Amino acid sequence: MNNSYIRFLNLIDAIAGLDANKKLDATEEQLLDAVMLAYSQGREILVGDLIHLSKIGSQATLHGRVKNLVTMGYVKLTTDKMDGRKKKAAPTKLAMKHYDSLSKLLTKAVAA
Template identity: 60%
Template sequence: MPGPSSSKNSAYIRFLNLIDVLDRINPGKKLDATEESLLNKIVLSAHQGQVMLVGDLISLAEFGSQATLHGRLKNLRAMGLIEMNADEDGRKKHVVPTKLAIKRYEELSKCLEKAVRAG
């Protein structure tokens, strides 16, 4: 079994290295695991044409408590990665990814494609 210094790294290891380089090129607040999971869920829902509500997101117990999730959504909004738009009566807030969030996933896709091609 090859060790960590093996010259034949898996595509996923190459991908992680490329993400690390990307993070250093574009410094800013790095997303924690909970923020990353929430943003993934928001982007996937938007891509599938589904409406994602704040209430839906803060009820995802597998990601943390409601207070934790509400705080992470506020962080994502402060970083410019999501927008929260109230519906007609103002009782429900729809969560949508911003252009900045979409650009982030495009950059991640490029890293993944490059890692796979390098194999």
């Protein structure tokens, strides 16, 4: 099939098989996308904002997936200095590397 997006998905699938421990599920990918978009726009995003993305899943599911992203090293949480109950989410170097890899795969898929 001569479709750039399908080639891109195939490349992602091949890469994901290399390190099964760092493979993100669809919910984790969407949460990480939200963190990265906020970061790229210079906005802060709180864990509370993430767990209220009801189109992705329930609050309990999202909270668990945010924990997974922290455990896997894709997201770091910092406590808000003004309100200790709030936790800010930010991408880590691993997350940046992940998106750099995706960008390279997309470029490769489009060029093929």
